[in-house]
Amino acid sequence: MVIVLxxxxxxxxxxxxxxxxxxxxxxxxxxxxxxLFSIKNYNNIEKLIxxxxxxxxxxxxxxxxxxxxGKDFPCTDCKYNELCTTKDLPFSCVCPKxxxxxxxxxxxxxKF
Amino acid sequence: xxNDLLWVEKxxxxxxEDIVGNEEAxxxxxxxxxxKRRSKKAVLLYGPPGVGKTALVNAASKGFGFxxxxxxxxxxxxxxxxNEVAKPATSYVALDNFSSANKGKGNLLFLDEVxxxxxxxxxxxxxxxxxxxxxxxxxxxxxxNDPDIDKLRPLKKVCLLIRFHQIRIPxxxxxxxxxxxxxHVKAEFEAxxxxxxxxxxxxxxxxxDLQSLAEENHALILQDTMALTSRNKDISMDDTLRGFFSTxxxxxxxxxxxxxxxxxxxxxxxxxxxxxxxxxxxxxxxAAYDFVSQADVFRGRIGTENWHLLKYFxxxxxRASAVAPESYxxxxxxxxxxxxxTLFWTKGKRTMLDGIxxxxxxxxxxxxxxxxxxxxxxxxxILQNTKSxxxxxxxxxxxxxxxxxxxxxxx
Numbered sequence: 201m202v203i204v205l206x207x208x209x210x211x212x213x214x215x216x217x218x219x220x221x222x223x224x225x226x227x228x229x230x231x232x233x234x235x236l237f238s239i240k241n242y243n244n245i246e247k248l249i250x251x252x253x254x255x256x257x258x259x260x261x262x263x264x265x266x267x268x269x270g271k272d273f274p275c276t277d278c279k280y281n282e283l284c285t286t287k288d289l290p291f292s293c294v295c296p297k298x299x300x301x302x303x304x305x306x307x308x309x310x311k312f
Numbered sequence: 313x314x315n316d317l318l319w320v321e322k323x324x325x326x327x328x329e330d331i332v333g334n335e336e337a338x339x340x341x342x343x344x345x346x347x348k349r350r351s352k353k354a355v356l357l358y359g360p361p362g363v364g365k366t367a368l369v370n371a372a373s374k375g376f377g378f379x380x381x382x383x384x385x386x387x388x389x390x391x392x393x394x395n396e397v398a399k400p401a402t403s404y405v406a407l408d409n410f411s412s413a414n415k416g417k418g419n420l421l422f423l424d425e426v427x428x429x430x431x432x433x434x435x436x437x438x439x440x441x442x443x444x445x446x447x448x449x450x451x452x453x454x455x456x457n458d459p460d461i462d463k464l465r466p467l468k469k470v471c472l473l474i475r476f477h478q479i480r481i482p483x484x485x486x487x488x489x490x491x492x493x494x495x496h497v498k499a500e501f502e503a504x505x506x507x508x509x510x511x512x513x514x515x516x517x518x519x520x521d522l523q524s525l526a527e528e529n530h531a532l533i534l535q536d537t538m539a540l541t542s543r544n545k546d547i548s549m550d551d552t553l554r555g556f557f558s559t560x561x562x563x564x565x566x567x568x569x570x571x572x573x574x575x576x577x578x579x580x581x582x583x584x585x586x587x588x589x590x591x592x593x594x595x596x597x598x599a600a601y602d603f604v605s606q607a608d609v610f611r612g613r614i615g616t617e618n619w620h621l622l623k624y625f626x627x628x629x630x631r632a633s634a635v636a637p638e639s640y641x642x643x644x645x646x647x648x649x650x651x652x653x654t655l656f657w658t659k660g661k662r663t664m665l666d667g668i669x670x671x672x673x674x675x676x677x678x679x680x681x682x683x684x685x686x687x688x689x690x691x692x693x694i695l696q697n698t699k700s701x702x703x704x705x706x707x708x709x710x711x712x713x714x715x716x717x718x719x720x721x722x723x
Binding site: 241242243246247249250251253254257258259260267268278280282283284285286289291292293294295296299300 | 554
């Protein structure tokens, strides 16, 4: 099973102190009031995903945000998935629909 | 605008918003520049070439009204040169700041390609930069492709690190589409797709390829892109390992290995270390180790000249990654290989033992190897029984060497 997480807010089960410290060191931020984690620093993103996957004991991927339409989408929809060195990492991208939709692209260009 | 201009220059980002990708890195740099009470006085931007590090610094300095003072790889960056150029720029407020017409925020020192500071010409460069960072009154930004080299280690301690990633293919295609529209180039989507794929995340090379193929005819079809030579980008050991274990098929793993430039001996050791984390089923693990051993045989046969056997090595190793693709779950990788870590940690002990064997060899006229295997175990027993043995002065052992011999478990 693959879990798709939103990098801006996601929940994790309670973890021991050492694991929590490791998560914060790797770049997570924790909102005590809401009990939600978010990604603050992306320098160690691969190790962070491995650690979160280990905690949840399943494969974890992060959703992408399309810079054209603003919608969230998973990397599985992308045909360049295999060639991408940053697949499943929570970075901005262009969703497959916006990439091939000429009309939407021209509307996007007008914003420049 | 001149028609002779390179498109890379013509479409160089003028504003921060124009820079494609790496939104998180952009946000981090902007936040640092906005913050007047910075916890770190300098920033080190790192990542592969052509991803917008220099462009971001130029666009951000313009956006925030800084006067940029740049030193790059073409300048000599010895201690003396850095102190001559960078020190005045970071210590004093620029005179033109006092002019009423100038509403700038002062200087910003930008040292590009700091990982290229090397050799006798740039002697003392890193030390001088650290001193400047500690004393600087203005923002100092540095950029590097590889921040993991030893000489940059002290520099990393005084910097806020911001990582840049390769630009994703869809983002490069989007940028190429924009350029085609502005240059009135009729381009097939598949052709742009191929240029973007070939660029391996390097925007600069993608724009150069587009210009070389489409500038003359203002049209671009897929066939035109066939002449593009593949750009081999180095994939790091960690990325190769991660990709290798998450592949779904032998072909995918094989293609990944052929694209990576990792050291094959080190890679095979790392695969061996990580297999127990990848496969929990003993039968799957045994099958995977079997393939690794086959790959190791091929690696031995390749040696330094039989590179035509490389495909068999790739094939055998790739089969180890695809024993049970459906059971894949991400795990924390062991890297570098345990063997190399062990060698690193035991270097002091091995040097000590080598010295002892040398002394035994000199007195008994035997080789190091014989001294190690036939003499050391017995000398250890003798010393354990009689600590003030006459052997100690005869072999000229130091107290540390005697202590080492008494405490050693194995050699």
